[in-house]
Amino acid sequence: MVRPGDEFRVECREWTDAQIGNNDSANDVRDVDLKACHMLSGPIGVEGAEPGDLLVVDILDLGPVPQQVGDAPGEAWGYTGVFAKANGGGFLTDYFPDAYKAIWDFHGQVATSRHLPGVRFTGITHPGLFGTAPSKELLQRWNRREQALIDTDPDRIPPLGLTPEPDQALAGQATGSDAERVAQEGARTVPARENGGNHDIKNFTRGSRVFYPVHVADAKLSGGDLHFSQGDGEITFCGAIEMGGYIDFHVDLIKGGMEKYGVTTNPVFMPGNVEPRYSDFISFIGISVDHDTDTNYYLDATVAYRRACLNAVEYLKRFGYTGQQAYLLLGAAPIEGRISGIVDIPNACCSLYLPTGIFDFDVRPTAEGPKATDRGQCAVTT
Amino acid sequence: MVRPGDEFRVECREWTDAQIGNNDSANDVRDVDLKACHMLSGPIGVEGAEPGDLLVVDILDLGPVPQQVGDAPGEAWGYTGVFAKANGGGFLTDYFPDAYKAIWDFHGQVATSRHLPGVRFTGITHPGLFGTAPSKELLQRWNRREQALIDTDPDRIPPLGLTPEPDQALAGQATGSDAERVAQEGARTVPARENGGNHDIKNFTRGSRVFYPVHVADAKLSGGDLHFSQGDGEITFCGAIEMGGYIDFHVDLIKGGMEKYGVTTNPVFMPGNVEPRYSDFISFIGISVDHDTDTNYYLDATVAYRRACLNAVEYLKRFGYTGQQAYLLLGAAPIEGRISGIVDIPNACCSLYLPTGIFDFDVRPTAEGPKATDRGQCAVTT
Amino acid sequence: MVRPGDEFRVECREWTDAQIGNNDSANDVRDVDLKACHMLSGPIGVEGAEPGDLLVVDILDLGPVPQQVGDAPGEAWGYTGVFAKANGGGFLTDYFPDAYKAIWDFHGQVATSRHLPGVRFTGITHPGLFGTAPSKELLQRWNRREQALIDTDPDRIPPLGLTPEPDQALAGQATGSDAERVAQEGARTVPARENGGNHDIKNFTRGSRVFYPVHVADAKLSGGDLHFSQGDGEITFCGAIEMGGYIDFHVDLIKGGMEKYGVTTNPVFMPGNVEPRYSDFISFIGISVDHDTDTNYYLDATVAYRRACLNAVEYLKRFGYTGQQAYLLLGAAPIEGRISGIVDIPNACCSLYLPTGIFDFDVRPTAEGPKATDRGQCAVTT
Amino acid sequence: MVRPGDEFRVECREWTDAQIGNNDSANDVRDVDLKACHMLSGPIGVEGAEPGDLLVVDILDLGPVPQQVGDAPGEAWGYTGVFAKANGGGFLTDYFPDAYKAIWDFHGQVATSRHLPGVRFTGITHPGLFGTAPSKELLQRWNRREQALIDTDPDRIPPLGLTPEPDQALAGQATGSDAERVAQEGARTVPARENGGNHDIKNFTRGSRVFYPVHVADAKLSGGDLHFSQGDGEITFCGAIEMGGYIDFHVDLIKGGMEKYGVTTNPVFMPGNVEPRYSDFISFIGISVDHDTDTNYYLDATVAYRRACLNAVEYLKRFGYTGQQAYLLLGAAPIEGRISGIVDIPNACCSLYLPTGIFDFDVRPTAEGPKATDRGQCAVTT
Known part of the structure; x- marks a missing residue:
């Protein structure tokens, strides 16, 4: 008490x-x-x-x-x-x-x-x-x-x-x-x-x-x-x-x-006023479409955010991470998930903001393309 | 060209x-x-x-x-x-x-x-x-x-x-x-x-x-x-x-x-680096439950964000706004809509961040309760 | 009127x-x-x-x-x-x-x-x-x-x-x-x-x-x-x-x-709320000492800020800028000049915050040292 | 070691x-x-x-x-x-x-x-x-x-x-x-x-x-x-x-x-990225003039910042603080002291940014004027 x-x-x-x-x-x-x-x-x-x-x-x-x-x-x-x-x-x-x-x-x-x-x-x-x-x-x-x-x-x-x-x-x-x-x-x-x-x-x-x-x-x-x-x-x-x-x-x-x-x-x-301050982001967008099967969902923010996450995973793989590493990173790092548009029928639009400052390399798109290097792997089952 | x-x-x-x-x-x-x-x-x-x-x-x-x-x-x-x-x-x-x-x-x-x-x-x-x-x-x-x-x-x-x-x-x-x-x-x-x-x-x-x-x-x-x-x-x-x-x-x-x-x-x-800077927010939460009918939806972020919006509308009504005014405000003001939790079965959890600095009165909860005043109304059909 | x-x-x-x-x-x-x-x-x-x-x-x-x-x-x-x-x-x-x-x-x-x-x-x-x-x-x-x-x-x-x-x-x-x-x-x-x-x-x-x-x-x-x-x-x-x-x-x-x-x-x-948002800075310090002549001034913030500016100029020269370019940059870019300590006799301490994001190269100190390249020059008299 | x-x-x-x-x-x-x-x-x-x-x-x-x-x-x-x-x-x-x-x-x-x-x-x-x-x-x-x-x-x-x-x-x-x-x-x-x-x-x-x-x-x-x-x-x-x-x-x-x-x-x-985030400030200005004696100093940032501090103290007194309380507050709270202009002869110009969010009342100027209330006093000598 x-x-x-x-x-x-x-x-x-x-x-x-x-x-x-x-x-x-x-x-x-x-x-x-x-x-x-x-x-x-x-x-x-x-x-x-x-x-x-x-x-x-x-x-x-x-x-x-x-x-x-x-x-x-x-x-x-x-x-x-x-x-x-x-x-x-x-x-x-x-x-x-x-x-x-x-x-x-x-x-x-x-x-x-x-x-x-x-x-x-x-x-x-x-x-x-x-x-x-x-x-x-x-x-x-x-x-x-x-x-x-x-x-x-x-x-x-x-x-x-x-x-x-x-x-x-x-x-x-x-x-x-x-x-x-x-x-x-x-x-x-x-x-x-x-x-x-x-x-x-x-x-x-x-x-x-x-x-x-x-x-x-x-x-x-x-x-x-x-x-x-x-x-x-x-x-x-x-x-x-x-x-x-x-x-x-x-x-x-x-x-x-x-x-x-x-x-x-x-x-x-x-919310408090001591969240870490990041000012640069690379952001990914998803809409409520399953592009693998070309199926449209009605203003489904869950599907849209999942696509934004998958888009981010694909992007990070280009820098040498495995898909599993990218998935783990998006779960743990201070990314922001936003409901951006929820009324433009039939597609909800969500976005995922990944702070660029958490990487010790430049993660932004450039004309030269990404520099992929071996980044090991996460813990897997044995 | x-x-x-x-x-x-x-x-x-x-x-x-x-x-x-x-x-x-x-x-x-x-x-x-x-x-x-x-x-x-x-x-x-x-x-x-x-x-x-x-x-x-x-x-x-x-x-x-x-x-x-x-x-x-x-x-x-x-x-x-x-x-x-x-x-x-x-x-x-x-x-x-x-x-x-x-x-x-x-x-x-x-x-x-x-x-x-x-x-x-x-x-x-x-x-x-x-x-x-x-x-x-x-x-x-x-x-x-x-x-x-x-x-x-x-x-x-x-x-x-x-x-x-x-x-x-x-x-x-x-x-x-x-x-x-x-x-x-x-x-x-x-x-x-x-x-x-x-x-x-x-x-x-x-x-x-x-x-x-x-x-x-x-x-x-x-x-x-x-x-x-x-x-x-x-x-x-x-x-x-x-x-x-x-x-x-x-x-x-x-x-x-x-x-x-x-x-x-x-x-x-x-995103650019000149978005207006707000540091104080009153935030509303919604989960993927239709509380009116007590119906549970499975990790549905659309339902969850809708509930967060409805919760914000109810809150703003206590300060004298009509529901329609509150709805219009949430559409137009720089509020943030976040996908907060999307894996805790069965309830997706979304949140809506309303900057307190956009009001010329104190919109935060206090022990005294809100001071409702007449705030007119929005344009309606005639 | x-x-x-x-x-x-x-x-x-x-x-x-x-x-x-x-x-x-x-x-x-x-x-x-x-x-x-x-x-x-x-x-x-x-x-x-x-x-x-x-x-x-x-x-x-x-x-x-x-x-x-x-x-x-x-x-x-x-x-x-x-x-x-x-x-x-x-x-x-x-x-x-x-x-x-x-x-x-x-x-x-x-x-x-x-x-x-x-x-x-x-x-x-x-x-x-x-x-x-x-x-x-x-x-x-x-x-x-x-x-x-x-x-x-x-x-x-x-x-x-x-x-x-x-x-x-x-x-x-x-x-x-x-x-x-x-x-x-x-x-x-x-x-x-x-x-x-x-x-x-x-x-x-x-x-x-x-x-x-x-x-x-x-x-x-x-x-x-x-x-x-x-x-x-x-x-x-x-x-x-x-x-x-x-x-x-x-x-x-x-x-x-x-x-x-x-x-x-x-x-x-x-101040307004739309200043550009920078989150990373490299910062320079100056104290109220003229190091060239080893002369101490009493809590003189002007001298201290001048030394911070000179320290920043020296630093930027290591990346290929001329001193004149560095001087012009510090006058024009959104740097912050702070009075940090003004009571610690006899030395005032001022600091200068240079946003790292204004450079298209990494301006932070690293073990490898700076990569100086030819960066031309400013307009001079003829 | x-x-x-x-x-x-x-x-x-x-x-x-x-x-x-x-x-x-x-x-x-x-x-x-x-x-x-x-x-x-x-x-x-x-x-x-x-x-x-x-x-x-x-x-x-x-x-x-x-x-x-x-x-x-x-x-x-x-x-x-x-x-x-x-x-x-x-x-x-x-x-x-x-x-x-x-x-x-x-x-x-x-x-x-x-x-x-x-x-x-x-x-x-x-x-x-x-x-x-x-x-x-x-x-x-x-x-x-x-x-x-x-x-x-x-x-x-x-x-x-x-x-x-x-x-x-x-x-x-x-x-x-x-x-x-x-x-x-x-x-x-x-x-x-x-x-x-x-x-x-x-x-x-x-x-x-x-x-x-x-x-x-x-x-x-x-x-x-x-x-x-x-x-x-x-x-x-x-x-x-x-x-x-x-x-x-x-x-x-x-x-x-x-x-x-x-x-x-x-x-x-x-600097780190976890400083508390304040977005609203009331700011005070000082120039390198001793207004009490009408004495002008040459680009003296120390004098200018002292005047900005004195101006802030006077302002806070209008809300019921004693001068000593205001002085203590400016030493301890996260105020920012800036060298704003240091070249406009003969007057250096410094500014002091006081976050308004640290007060539980509205500290901004209004047409009605400040509401002074008894705010006690600090510890004094006996």
């Missing part, structure tokens, strides 16, 4: 509880057990919080585990993974169906990777996941609507959604039938929902202020899934640079804030 | 050819005839350009018609329109099915509107639409795939796409059966496609460099649809601040650039 | 009235007649302005003469000059005593120079000089205090200051003894003073708002000396990219604003 | 060795004993460094002492002091001759002060002082030239400079006559010099890379004086937010770099 006005620190385990190692094989990514994920910290009750309030959360600071060298993610290193299609997949899973991994070394605010030579950037540290507790009614709504979606194609791989998973469920201090009910009804933490949740918004960084809807007494804030960096979309699924670490909060309340500000569903937030 | 290395000016009519007036009625938006749109300038041949090249286009300058006061859009004023559902609609057409309009006055780089009191921002001028000519084969592919989409729901209002429109088609210097063929086969310019086209990317502003794929000899650059400003998504369809004006280009070629850089479909670009 | 709330355009001659030509000789800079300078536009009366008010001036827009190609500065080109020591000198005149010149070509917002190959940057257009009219008492104070300074070393070359210059004085509509008095008493426009004046602040760019003290009825705004770009300090004296052009203003009043806001001497201003 | 390529942490005492307390009296600032200052860490030898090299130092991270709550500066709090004129003074010591203090509380990257209500800003953490060791010859030069300056007015209060101070000198492992010589000859660390030293450049923040001249074998890097934040100029002398803490470095060498890059005196540096 904390009080409005309090400042406090929360320590967070890396989201898979350190199943992934600092090595050159992607076998651990391929074989990861996702049943217990995400590992969360909390819940933290806020005195006086009632349904209808807005919980004001300032992210004062956030960083990896403060040790200098260590074994667990967050102790001076982190990782980015591409999940295999059979185990969750990612945004480009039809193009990259296997498991891959890149290990990142932290140098203060900067990350480099032996699996991605030529790249060096400042991380925008942020929590992938924080949120308040849902009310019983809200939880039932989630389970109902997600089950309805899953039912439209229940055998799909990867699945359309995940139902409550009793195996490895954490029920806190509950026991007996209570604990059983928690395990049976507790929603998985994969998606973002009305309570916040797994937003994976890279701009929830230091200095940000988030206004979470409160659905139960005491608000009950919990979360984790700290990221050293992430590109918009977190496209490889485990696409951020994952780590364990700490996060410092200040909390406050706006009583009746949901009604006052018309917040009926998702949180509102104000 | 121009040569690589040339700098030249192109003058552009406002995209509807001045069908919309500087007045307080949205009747002209409701009744607009879209058959002849977009009004384009060009085509401009570039000597030596061949299929497979990249046409390098620098946007040196861009602005409204340089007169101080005038009648046509671009002469010191522009407009933003919401199309009626029966006449094209917009991104939120199910929520705002009628026609609305806001008139904007230009003060150097700044826009204000009598229909949106309390707002003042610097425009990011840009062309909505520029592109190279398609090859015959590419044009056929467009017509085929868009027809296939339309055929899935041919009576939909608004339609899923638009087929060639012989009525009011411009065939340039072609006559007779040639002109007739052009009218029958020429694709509508509404969407962005492999040649560039109607991207509506607000960041194609002064100082930008765009690399267009070349599909025919001489590249044949054409375009128009100049915008004084636009928010990401251009959500009201005619959502930018529309104007006539001029655009200054420098052109060059990267011979064989498509293969050199792996550009198979869409253009690549580098 | 204009009224508070008005928007209007002012056209300005280049400050020397086009004495400098678009050619490759610096003879015109060496021989320039400075008696009639600056060429100003105005005065513009503002209805209702009274002593003690603040005149609120918004710079809506500003640019070169809108023709595409022409003869006078501002018609698609401008120049930067180093004055000879015998004719005014500049900040480094003891190191560069002769006259030099660089011609700049304008490409929209971008400038390049055949005299400075390898450089390309976005200009921050601004007026060097605008201000209100002084009261009779204030004018007398200026003349008195500047004469006192000149009297401390009346034969110095360049002089410590300039007294009223009857030769070529412009007296507007005054005739006879009135005109003669104006010529005898009118202060030269070289320095900035309590009324504004020749600030040469590069950040008075589009979107800026300046609050000028009002010293006489109607405020009587006048000015000129438009710059396409300038580095902090304008170190070559004629160091900006000089041009003729236009400036669009909006004016307003804060009645009694001087007392309300404690403005007793100089204007206050708010 | 470290090697090129190494990363390591240095811990630093607060510069006065914790003589200043977290309380509401400025007596400790008045009575501070400056003989032992600055407290430094080091020297750190870098293997292979030789005179003529450039020592490349990356500032990877920097922060206060990582405890949450504590007694010494850096343990969640820091201070800004104005020294009394009799004990060092500050930039405005003729206007504020007594001792004052403000205590700042740290909230992650943000600072607030009970002595400066209404203010909240993100710190740009940086070391005030780091540098390499001087050669014997260089040290003698310093002592000679600074003594020469002092000799011009040996009894001045505050003094023009400081000579070696045997009392409380630290001689490391030296003993006997060696230690005595160190105490007699060792230069005080107050000013910046050819080796780096007390630059007090606020932009030496995380992500910066500094290239220090190497004057002796192993370079011998040492430093300290960590700041949580500072305004350009550090005008109150002890004007930064002073703290103890840690700094993480990466070091490397450019062999022969001084000659390669023309670095003969001061370091060169590249």
